[in-house]
């Protein structure tokens with residue numbers, strides 16, 4: 001599903017960015033990871049929801065994966 005129509009990126013690209021990049025904590029960092037910048041900003045809430053979903057699901061996931069490691073590191077840094 002396209003999340004950002006201005007920059008044309010999908011929820012899969014957001015999830016891939018979260019799984020492969022350390023320390024992504026905000027929609028602004030997601031834009032930077034994907035090589036773009038917010039334009040109209042309508043997608044920021046959706047990106048935040050994906051961030052929250054990935055971080056929440058990783059906290060409960062027993063399987064080691066890059067996204068789980070990211071979540072663990074982010075929680076430890078807080």
Ligand code: FES
Pocket residue numbers: 003004005006007037038039040041042043044
């Ligand atoms: S829809 Fe993402 S910046 Fe406009």
